[in-house]
Amino acid sequence: MPTVSMAVNGKDVSGEVEGRTLLVEFIRKNLRLTGTHVGCDTSQCGACVVHVNGRSVKSCTMLAVEAEGATVTTLEGLVKDGKMHPMQEAFRDQHGLQCGFCTPGMVMSTIDLLRVNPDPSEAEIRDWLEGNICRCTGYHNIVKAVQQVASGDAA
Amino acid sequence: MNDMLVGKPLKRKEDQRLLTGKGRYVDDIRRPGETYAVFVRSPIAHGIIKSIDKEAALAAPGVLGVFTGKDIQRDEWGSIPCGWVVTDRQGEPHKAVPHYALTPDRARYVGDHLAVVVAETYEQARDGAELVEIEFEELEPVVTLAMAMEGEQIHDLAPQNLCYDWELGSRAEIDAIFETAHHVTSLDLVNNRLVPNAMEPRAAIAEYDSGLDSYTLWSTSQNPHMLRWMLSGSVTGIPETKIRVIAPDVGGGFGMKIYCYPEETTCLWLSKVIDRPVRWTGDRSESFLADTHARDHLTTVDLAMDKDGTFLGMKIDTTANMGAYLSNYATSIPTYFYATLFAGCYKTPVIYSNVRAVFTNTSPVDAYRGAGRPEAAYLIERVVDVAAREMGMDPIDIRRRNFIKPEDFPYQTPVILTYDIGDYDASLDEALRMIDYDGFPARREEAKARGKLRGIGLACYIEACGVAPSQLIGKMGAGAGLWESGQIRFNATGTAFVLTGTHGHGQGHETTFGQIVADMFGIPIEDVELIHGDTSQVPMGMGTYGSRSLAVGGSAIVRAGEKVIEKGRKIAAHMLEASVIDIEFEQGLFSVTGTNKSVTIKEVAERAYVPLDYPEGLEPGLDETAFYDPGNFTYPAGTHICEVEIDPRTGVLEIVDWVAVDDFGTVINPMIVEGQIHGGLAQGIGQAIMENGVYDPESGQLITGSFMDYCMPRADDLPSFRVGYTCTPCTHNPLGAKGAGEAGCIAAPPTLINAIVNALDIRHIDMPATGEKLWRIARDKIAAQ
Amino acid sequence: MYSFEYHNPASQKEAEELLASTDNPSLLAGGQTLLPALKHRLAEPSDLIDLKGIDGLSGIREENGAIVIGAATTHCEVSESELVAKRIPALAKLAGGIGDQQVRHRGTIGGSVANNDPAADYPAGCVGLGATIRTNRREMGADNFFVDLFETALGEDEMILAVSFPIPDQAAYIKFPNPASRYALVGVMLSKTGGDVRVAITGAGSSGVFRDSHIETALSKDFSVDAIDGSGVDEAEISADIHASAEYRKHLIGEMARRAVEAASGS
Structure with missing residues (x-):
């Protein structure tokens, strides 16, 4: 079995995987980081979004071996010194999550949005979220959470 | 001394863990020595199982066992029950067809559970499942609702595939009213089939402790005690003291996770047979095939009026789809959670309904957000709108004329329920104010100049929540108090x-x-x-x-x-x-x-x-x-109004404004309640214009079996919503609260369809009102001009 | 997924050797279509040959009046490329509308072109812009490259190295997305170079991407919105499914083509 090594949430990790092991399986099973979720099998729901080398990707649509040598950040890795990332805070402030299952992908995806576009319009936020499906919130408060971070205002 | 918290938009306690990846969903839980179960599902919609060959699968690497329905039957495990007895027009109970965890005799829908493979890893179990050979004698599948009663019989117990033929009210009384009415508005409606699609797929882990002779079941359940009760009392005979059900963090349910399902039942059985923990996590494809689906009615509604538009009587004829088996509460949804709401917000004095529930070779149908009440609100608020059109009345006026007024409460409806309190004019007034109803003609003109067809629509809904007063539902056939x-x-x-x-x-x-x-x-x-x-x-x-x-x-x-x-x-x-x-x-x-x-x-x-x-x-x-035990149901009600714009050249629809004014009684946390409205609206809007569960009418294959084909609302499909409240506190519970979870999903479909027919100036359009349908209508209208 | 052997060659030569020496290999680029297909066990390759480690296979450059995009270049890189935005903005827009941002971060032009999904955007981009597909064996015009649904002219041991897009005078890509999958229900790539007009349609053809000669002829005579009186394709050649009838798709071709002319004229 191939061995794969990468840096996840600032820690160097490695493990034996099969060629067919998905990055999300490596993260969830090998590393026991269960904050990243699997909500579909057609690469559409986005519950599995993580950052690989600083960019949002669907970890269910990437082999673990493809992440060899990469820097990976998951939802867990956003917490610094016990403090949540402003996007995590904003999701709480704006009630941008209900059941929490799509939330990891939503948070990781919208952080990447603000990297690319620090001041998005509502339409741009909604457009960006094409790859993330939420069944609980109707997206209204997710949009507000992103706007909160973009505007720099705490609730 | 504390500041009072009730009524404040407090941030949620649960969010810290859910936002930092520390939530604990079933699939996050690992048990030492665990094994993986993968189900062998029926690839065909209808067929008698001639043989199941396990040999190749048993020989596959890592496979620990292959089991069929006959194996479970040897342990005398019974059928998964339907807990609500609906008594038909002849006084007979509904046809309680058996529903075994693994079907021993006949495949009844694509996705039906025919065998299970347990292995050391998921991929090994899946490899093994592919090697199980099943021979069928294929039967003609019964797919469409319209043809269900003429098709091949699916269950021995149910001739003509009829589960029940039920009525509420007096046919003679309603016929007399219709004979003398000034005008009757008649409308045929489709209430489209939905797939709930909670974002977390269903999952289960079962573990047997041979020392204590007891089981622990982790399940993605909304209803852990009932699950234990059903497993113990109906399926297994294992004492409740020996089954522990844990529903940890669960990623959305919407009704679909209320039930006792074949997968978790099978895992429970396997855990003792294998004597190791057995886990099953569904993938989305399995969710589409084998989660309960929802709605799926064909209805004709007739509304009789006098010359002033006062409602005299309403008659409803519905065929409702049960799917291939009866899910736990399936029988109650198109009866006691549906027909009991037909008064709506109105003083219709006489109401008669007739519901035929039928079996088809499709996934079982049961409650989903709203459960019967969206279907009721949709037909009422659609027929009222059409009635206004036919009577040349304003849709607001016809509603106000027939509203139950504040002084009428408590109001005994002709359909069992007694409403305790409400003020329907108040929420209508507030919604009209918020949307600037009088300004609509100018907005329509402005849109026309841009080449868009703008429409406005409203719905005044009511629902019965806070389920439920035990004595009342006992009279309706419920097998348990709520x-x-x-x-x-x-x-x-x-x-x-x-x-x-x-x-x-x-x-x-x-x-x-x-x-x-x-x-x-x-x-x-x-x-x-x-x-x-x-x-x-x-x-x-x-x-x-x-x-x-x-x-x-x-x-x-x-x-x-x-x-x-x-x-x-x-x-x-x-x-x-x-x-x-x-x-x-x-x-x-x-x-x-x-x-x-x-x-x-x-x-x-x-x-x-x-x-x-x-x-x-x-x-x-x-x-x-x-x-x-509540003394009555609660009756949230309100008015939603939306405006849409349709591009006649493509049929593309944009929801440009949405106002929701709801009366939920006392609100404990307005932030959470608003979130519930938003989410309900998204699902209701999904039903109205996007979502549709479609089976191939010939083969019975599920065509909309993934997010590639089942159209889920995404962020760019939806607007931001404007929310307002009125409040008449519930009179019979100590909080004055009525419940808010389902309102959006109930109000949205009629609101949106009413806006669409207004924009297109047509009498009716069936859900989902997709772009192509809108384009065709717009094209034909332009051609006719 | 079925089990397979994963290879990560560092050179084209090494990849070619693997292609020749393995039983039933699949080339892995971004994997955004391949991996979902493998997850559903729709294919059972013995070996996956990852192309991303091969030197020189990704990148965007201008070469003799054309934009040349390496096969392993991601959709995101194309959409964010200043060079593409300056020379063929329609192509940048096309790339920026494929899937979602997460897919665009992984998915590649080579993978998309080789897969030839009938609802994918790049086939229309290639045909509509008159691109040339460069492989390790030869160069092929896009018109001859896309053969049928999920079928191209690529041979078994052949791999795409780059796609070369001649720079047009004007071009635009307009996509009408499938409301469920967000793939193209109809996508129209239109370009004008001198007197030559190309109109390529994706999402609608029952055998994949095609050129709408009726619209091309009309626009060659009069490059204006009003010149388009609808698509000239026989409805029998247009796909129909639960998302759209052939009639609706055909109508949308005309409508999107009109919008493409408008967009191309505006740029």
């Missing part, structure tokens, strides 16, 4: 556990119930910890559905709190050397009337567990349980 339990367990240090038989899976119960208890006892919400979803910890409860958690579960907690206060007064009287009748309790303080002598709840709690000097008859401890 009371709820609540327990408040003070600790010696003054903190409190709150235990509820409801289950939160996105609704924020930890926060809302925390607010109630914190206020009740004047303690910080941080000192209140909610425990739910574990049958070994929580007293018997009835789960979460039907917008019942606050109105019923919250009320049980209040009743338990009242008992704690009563007990506390006795302890305080002892501590303050006063008489119990002189002790009053407010804001966390027990004090002696007319003095400044007092003790805090914290001091009382400590003394409750340190009863070193207790007088005779005073019992230690501060831990009280209450069971609350």
